[in-house]
Amino acid sequence: MKYNEAKDKFIQTWGTLGSSWGISRTMAQVHALLLISPDPLSAEEIMEDLKISRGNANMTIRDLIDWGLVYKELRAGERKEYFKAEKDIWKVAKQIIKERRKREIEPVLGVLEELKQMEGNKTDKKHKALVDAVTNIEGVVEKADFALERAIKLDENALVGALFKLFK
Amino acid sequence: MKYNEAKDKFIQTWGTLGSSWGISRTMAQVHALLLISPDPLSAEEIMEDLKISRGNANMTIRDLIDWGLVYKELRAGERKEYFKAEKDIWKVAKQIIKERRKREIEPVLGVLEELKQMEGNKTDKKHKALVDAVTNIEGVVEKADFALERAIKLDENALVGALFKLFK
DNA sequence: TTTTATTTTCAATTTATTTTGAAAGTTCAG
DNA sequence: CTGAACTTTCAAAATAAATTGAAAATAAAA
Numbered sequence: 001m002k003y004n005e006a007k008d009k010f011i012q013t014w015g016t017l018g019s020s021w022g023i024s025r026t027m028a029q030v031h032a033l034l035l036i037s038p039d040p041l042s043a044e045e046i047m048e049d050l051k052i053s054r055g056n057a058n059m060t061i062r063d064l065i066d067w068g069l070v071y072k073e074l075r076a077g078e079r080k081e082y083f084k085a086e087k088d089i090w091k092v093a094k095q096i097i098k099e100r101r102k103r104e105i106e107p108v109l110g111v112l113e114e115l116k117q118m119e120g121n122k123t124d125k126k127h128k129a130l131v132d133a134v135t136n137i138e139g140v141v142e143k144a145d146f147a148l149e150r151a152i153k154l155d156e157n158a159l160v161g162a163l164f165k166l167f168k
Numbered sequence: 169m170k171y172n173e174a175k176d177k178f179i180q181t182w183g184t185l186g187s188s189w190g191i192s193r194t195m196a197q198v199h200a201l202l203l204i205s206p207d208p209l210s211a212e213e214i215m216e217d218l219k220i221s222r223g224n225a226n227m228t229i230r231d232l233i234d235w236g237l238v239y240k241e242l243r244a245g246e247r248k249e250y251f252k253a254e255k256d257i258w259k260v261a262k263q264i265i266k267e268r269r270k271r272e273i274e275p276v277l278g279v280l281e282e283l284k285q286m287e288g289n290k291t292d293k294k295h296k297a298l299v300d301a302v303t304n305i306e307g308v309v310e311k312a313d314f315a316l317e318r319a320i321k322l323d324e325n326a327l328v329g330a331l332f333k334l335f336k
Numbered sequence: 337t338t339t340t341a342t343t344t345t346c347a348a349t350t351t352a353t354t355t356t357g358a359a360a361g362t363t364c365a366g
Numbered sequence: 367c368t369g370a371a372c373t374t375t376c377a378a379a380a381t382a383a384a385t386t387g388a389a390a391a392t393a394a395a396a
Contacts, residue, residue: 001282001283001285001286001287002286002287002288003286003288003292003294003295003298005286006283006286006298007294007298009279009282009283010279010283010298010301010302013276013279013280017272017273017276019190020190020272021189021190021272022187022188022189022190024353024354025354026354026355035301036294036297036298036301037294037297038293038294038296038297043372043373052355052356053355053356053357054356054357054373054374055355055356055357055358055374055375055376056354056355056356058373058374058375059355059374059375062374079363079364079365079370079371079372080371080372081372081373087300087301087304088304089301089304089305089307089308090304090307090308090311092308093308093312104185104188104189105185108181108185111177111178111181112181114169114177115169115174115177115178117169118169118170118171118173118174119169119170120170120171124171125206126171126175126204126205126206127171128206129204129205129206130171130174130175130178130204132255133178133203133204133255133257134178136255136256136257136258137257139257139258140257140258140260140261143258143319143323144261144319146319146322147315147316147318147319147322148315150315150318150319150322151311151312151314151315151318154314154315154318155311192383192384193384194384194385211342211343220385220386221385221386221387222343222344222386222387223344223345223346223385223386223387223388224384224385224386226343226344226345227344227345227385230344247340247341247342247393247394247395248341248342249342249343337396338395338396339394339395339396340393340394340395340396341392341393341394341395342391342392342393342394343390343391343392343393344389344390344391344392345388345389345390345391346386346387346388346389346390347386347387347388348385348386348387349384349385349386349387350383350384350385350386351382351383351384351385352381352382352383352384353380353381353382353383354379354380354381354382355378355379355380355381356376356377356378356379356380357376357377357378357379358375358376358377359374359375359376360373360374360375360376361372361373361374361375362371362372362373362374363370363371363372363373364369364370364371364372365368365369365370365371366367366368366369366370
């Protein structure tokens with residue numbers, strides 16, 4: 001496989017993965033393109049490379065910036081804007097999880113809290129089943145939060161360990 | 169809030185969450201309905217409750233069964249099939265992760281392996297950036313796998329601990 | 337075997353999402 | 367100011383995804 005085929009395959013694979021996880025295919029593709037670009041790209045270059053319209057490129061880049069995955073870079077004496085992606089995939093993963101939690105999970109947790117306050121006979125089978133499901137879901141969110149924290153700590157410790165080895 | 173409002177809100181909230189994670193809104197709603205049903209439901213009941221067609225109900229239920237989230241129940245002397253959901257949300261979460269890994273992540277890992285074999289000058293900036301991104305992604309998948317394993321073990325240990333306390 | 341209850345399939349339709357592109361907006365140099 | 371270089375917006379169009387419903391298939395009962 002030549003570089004260009006590999007590049008296209010990477011972009012298309014990332015796009016498919018994104019779209020199966022509820023991220024627009026184009027957004028994932030722009031992200032993929034920036035991930036493998038050694039240098040920042042302009043909107044023009046992104047449009048041309050992925051064959052998308054200016055409007056689409058603009059909106060997609062804005063979304064990626066809002067998600068904290070892409071940075072804008074201005075060059076002295078140039079009006080055009082350039083964009084580069086965060087290349088550390090572990091940081092990217094943490095950032096995506098953080099954003100998805102905030103945007104998609106937290107509003108649900110709010111609703112679940114309300115639901116638990118529902119009036120009515122707490123010993124009714126249906127009433128109880130709903131409260132049980134809600135409580136159970138909240139518990140799993142806690143477990144997931146804890147697992148993430150542990151994974152982050154483990155990574156930080158590994159980093160400290162590696163640095164320590166270097167300087168010992 | 170009355171039970172029926174709470175029920176509807178739960179179903180609609182779960183549907184919205186599912187659809188933002190790339191699961192069809194209806195599939196998530198059927199799942200939600202079964203999660204809070206104390207007793208198994210027939211296709212008829214699901215259709216009526218969620219106001220969906222027979223075809224849609226049938227396909228959605230089949231998908232949920234394929235995902236390992238819903239079980240079919242046959243009753244002696246009755247032709248109709250009934251469906252019930254796995255109620256333990258931690259099991260549900262593990263099952264969803266397992267399925268998504270198999271269906272969506274593993275094929276990507278296969279492609280990434282191929283991409284690393286790409287021919288060409290390994291010192292070329294663009295070539296190197298692609299290989300770096302791929303390697304980096306593979307590393308994060310490993311971290312995620314490990315974090316999940318640790319979370320599962322932690323949960324199992326907590327269970328053993330609780331049982332031990334009971335019988336000590 | 338025939339009838340009846342039930343499930344499954346899938347082409348056609350509907351609905352939701354994404355994309356385009358041209359006009360409006362912005363910003364800065366001259 | 368004015369115009370050139372660029373970015374942003376958003377209604378309309380295109381595309382993709384979900385849904386329907388009726389016909390076909392299946393399977394138990396008569």
